[in-house]
Amino acid sequence: xxxxDISIIHxxxxxxxxxxxxxxxxxxxxxILHGPxxxxxxxxxxxxxxxxxxxxxxxxxxxxxxxxxxxxxxxxEKVNEMFHPKLIGVVGTCASMIIxxxxxxxxxxxxxxxxxxxxxxHAGYANNTKGVLLTxxxxxxxxxxxxxxxxxQKVLLEEATEVEKRHGAASKEYLAPSRGDLKYKxxxxxxxxxxxxxxxxxxxxxxxxxxxxxxxINVAVHxxxxxxxxxxxxxxxxxxxESLGLPRVRDxxxxxxxxLKEKGVQxxxxxxxxxxxxxxxxxxxxxxxxxYADHDFAVxxxxxxxxxxxxxxxxxxxxxxxxxxxxxxxKEMGHRHVVVEIxxxxxxxxxxxxxxxxxxxxxxxxAKETLDCSx
Amino acid sequence: xGNQKRIAIYGKGGIGKSSTASNVAxxxxxxxxxxxxxxxxxxxxSSITLLGGRRIPTILDLLRQGVKVTEEDIVFHxxxxxxxxxxxxxxxxxGCAGRGIIVAIKTLRDMCKEMDDMDLIIYDxxxxxxxxxxxxxxxxxxxxxxxxxxxxxxxxLYAANNICKGLRQIDTRLSGVICNSRSVxxxxxxxxxxxxxIGSKLVAFIPKExxxxxxxxxxxxxxxxxxxxxxxxVYRDLARAIMxxxxxxxxxxxxxxRLRELTR
Numbered sequence: 001x002x003x004x005d006i007s008i009i010h011x012x013x014x015x016x017x018x019x020x021x022x023x024x025x026x027x028x029x030x031x032i033l034h035g036p037x038x039x040x041x042x043x044x045x046x047x048x049x050x051x052x053x054x055x056x057x058x059x060x061x062x063x064x065x066x067x068x069x070x071x072x073x074x075x076x077e078k079v080n081e082m083f084h085p086k087l088i089g090v091v092g093t094c095a096s097m098i099i100x101x102x103x104x105x106x107x108x109x110x111x112x113x114x115x116x117x118x119x120x121x122h123a124g125y126a127n128n129t130k131g132v133l134l135t136x137x138x139x140x141x142x143x144x145x146x147x148x149x150x151x152x153q154k155v156l157l158e159e160a161t162e163v164e165k166r167h168g169a170a171s172k173e174y175l176a177p178s179r180g181d182l183k184y185k186x187x188x189x190x191x192x193x194x195x196x197x198x199x200x201x202x203x204x205x206x207x208x209x210x211x212x213x214x215x216x217i218n219v220a221v222h223x224x225x226x227x228x229x230x231x232x233x234x235x236x237x238x239x240x241x242e243s244l245g246l247p248r249v250r251d252x253x254x255x256x257x258x259x260l261k262e263k264g265v266q267x268x269x270x271x272x273x274x275x276x277x278x279x280x281x282x283x284x285x286x287x288x289x290x291x292y293a294d295h296d297f298a299v300x301x302x303x304x305x306x307x308x309x310x311x312x313x314x315x316x317x318x319x320x321x322x323x324x325x326x327x328x329x330x331k332e333m334g335h336r337h338v339v340v341e342i343x344x345x346x347x348x349x350x351x352x353x354x355x356x357x358x359x360x361x362x363x364x365x366x367a368k369e370t371l372d373c374s375x
Numbered sequence: 376x377g378n379q380k381r382i383a384i385y386g387k388g389g390i391g392k393s394s395t396a397s398n399v400a401x402x403x404x405x406x407x408x409x410x411x412x413x414x415x416x417x418x419x420x421s422s423i424t425l426l427g428g429r430r431i432p433t434i435l436d437l438l439r440q441g442v443k444v445t446e447e448d449i450v451f452h453x454x455x456x457x458x459x460x461x462x463x464x465x466x467x468x469x470g471c472a473g474r475g476i477i478v479a480i481k482t483l484r485d486m487c488k489e490m491d492d493m494d495l496i497i498y499d500x501x502x503x504x505x506x507x508x509x510x511x512x513x514x515x516x517x518x519x520x521x522x523x524x525x526x527x528x529x530x531x532l533y534a535a536n537n538i539c540k541g542l543r544q545i546d547t548r549l550s551g552v553i554c555n556s557r558s559v560x561x562x563x564x565x566x567x568x569x570x571x572x573i574g575s576k577l578v579a580f581i582p583k584e585x586x587x588x589x590x591x592x593x594x595x596x597x598x599x600x601x602x603x604x605x606x607x608x609v610y611r612d613l614a615r616a617i618m619x620x621x622x623x624x625x626x627x628x629x630x631x632x633r634l635r636e637l638t639r
Contacts, residue, residue, distance in 0.1 A: 067507060097474075097477075098471060098474050099473070099474075099506065099507050099508075100473055100474065100477055100506060100507025100508040100510070100511060100514075101507060102507075102514050105514075105545075
C-alpha cells in the first residue's frame with residue numbers, strides 16, 4: 001500500500017482472477033493455476049462455462065516447502081494430452097509466488113509444441129487491473145497480441161483503476177454491500193416517467209460479457225415505451241462498437257447488436273467498444289451535452305459510475321449495477337434509484353444471446369398489468 | 376549490454392564473499408570499468424567498505440515506507456563511482472526474506488536505468504540458498520556467471536560442493552573457484568583439486584592477511600586504504616581474471632567420501 005492511499009478493508013476483486021479472465025479473452029484453451037487447490041475456486045469453475053478449462057497444480061504443504069516445479073510440468077503434459085490445446089495460460093498464486101516459484105522452468109521442462117502465456121501474479125495488488133496488465137505483457141512477449149492492442153488496453157486499465165478510485169469499489173475504506181432499491185418500485189417509476197411523456201436516455205456502459213444482460217434493459221424499456229406509444233421519447237446508447245477489442249470481446253458486441261436489431265431496438269449512439277467502459281463515459285457526456293441535454297431521465301447500466309455527472313445532474317437517474325458495494329457510491333453521486341442485478345456475471349458466461357435481467361422482467365410484467373388495467 | 380558481466384559470488388557464510396566482492400569491485404573501477412555491487416543479504420553490509428563505512432537505505436526499507444522508489448533513492452556512488460545497492464530485508468525471524476529479494480530485484484530491474492550501462496554487476500548473495508528467493512537473481516536471468524568462494528577447510532568445501540549441486544539443478548554454469556585462504560596446510564592444492572574435479576578451475580588464491588580486516592574495520596577496501604599492499608595486487612589480479620574470463624561449465628558435485636579424502 002502506498003503511503004497516500006486509503007486502506008480499504010472490504011475484500012475486492014483478485015488480480016489472479018483478473019489474469020484468468022484476461023486469458024479467457026485471449027482465447028486460451030486451458031489455464032493452469034499454480035498453487036493450492038482452493039485458490040480462485042469459484043471463478044475457476046465459472047470460467048469452464050465459458051468454454052475454457054481451468055485446472056490447478058494443487059500444491060499442498062509439501063509443495064509450499066519443496067516447491068512445485070515437477071507438479072507444474074506434469075500438469076502441463078497432462079492437459080496437453082487431455083485437451084489438445086492450441087494456447088495455454090499458466091497463472092501464479094499467492095502461495096507459489098511467495099516461495100519464489102518460476103513458471104518458465106517447468107514450461108521448458110514440459111517442452112510442449114503449444115505456446116504458453118506465463119503470468120507471474122498474486123492477489124496482493126491494490127488494483128486487480130494489475131493482473132490484466134501482467135497477462136497482456138506476457139501475451140505481448142510471445143506475440144499473442146501486438147504492441148498497438150497492448151498500449152490501447154493499458155490506457156483503458158489505467159482509466160478503469162481511476163474510475164474505481166473515484167466512485168467505485170476503491171473509493172472508500174469500507175463499503176457495505178446492498179441490494180439497492182426494490183425493482184418493482186423502480187420499474188413502476190420508469191413506467192410513470194414514460195407515461196408522463198418524459199424524454200429518457202437508456203445508456204448501456206457495460207464491461208465485456210456483462211453486456212448480454214445489461215442490454216436487456218435497453219430492450220425492456222424499448223418494449224414498454226412501444227406499448228405506451230412513446231418509443232420516440234427514448235434514446236439508446238451503448239458501448240457496442242464491433243471493431244474494437246480482443247476477438248472474443250468483438251464477438252460479444254456483434255452478438256448483442258444482432259439481438260438488439262432483431263428485437264427492433266435502435267441504438268442511436270455507439271459510445272465505444274465493450275472493453276472501453278472506463279472511457280466511454282466521456283463520449284456519453286459529450287453526446288448528452290451536444291444533443292440530449294433537455295432529456296428528463298436516464299437509465300444507466302453496467303458501470304454507471306464511469307459516466308460523469310456534469311450534464312446529467314438535472315435528470316432523474318436510475319442506475320443498474322451488478323456490484324452490491326456499488327450502491328452507496330452511486331447514491332452519493334446523485335443517482336436517485338440504484339438497482340442491483342445480483343449474480344449477473346455467472347449468467348452471462350458461456351452465452352451468445354441477450355439474457356433477461358430481473359429489472360427487465362419486472363418492467364415487462366408491470367407494464368402488462370398497468371396496460372391491462374387501464375384498458 | 377551484450378558484453379556486460381553479471382556475476383554472483385557464492386560460498387559458505389562468513390567465508391569472505393563481501394570482502395572479495397567489494398575489493399574486486401574497487402579494483403575493476405580503478406581499471407576504468409563501470410561497476411555496480413548489489414548486496415542481496417538482509418544484513419545489508421556488502422557495500423559498506425566502498426562507502427567509507429556508511430550504511431545506505433535499502434530497497435526494502437523504502438518499499439516498506441510505501442514511497443515511490445526512484446533510482447536516486449537506492450543507487451549510491453562509492454569508491455571510484457562504484458554503484459552500491461542494498462536489497463535489505465525484514466527483521467530476523469519476521470516475514471519472508473526470500474520474497475523480499477524477489478520484490479527488490481524486480482523493483483531494481485524495473486527502474487534502474489544505470490544497470491544497462493555497467494560493465495560489471497556483482498551480486499553479493501547470502502551464504503546459503505535456503506529458499507527460492509535466494510536464487511532470484513539467477514532465475515530472473517540477471518546473473519550470467521557464478522563464482523564459488525571457499526577455503527581449504529572441510530566445512531566451506533562442503534558448502535561449496537552443495538552450491539555446485541544447486542547450480543547444476545538450476546542449470547547455471549560455474550565460471551571458477553576462488554580460494555580465500557584460512558592458512559590451512561596444502562590449501563591451494565586442495566582447492567585446486569576440488570575445482571578441477573567438479574569440472575571448473577581455480578581462478579585465484581587469496582592469502583590470509585590481517586590488513587584486510589584492519590581496512591574493513593575502518594570502513595574501507597584494501598584497494599582504497601592500502602593500495603600498495605601485496606593483497607591489493609592479488610585482488611587486482613583476480614579482478615582482471617574475472618573481466619577476461621570466458622570459460623564456464625556446469626559443475627559436477629563430488630560425493631561426500633571424495634570430499635573428505637581431498638581434505639585429509
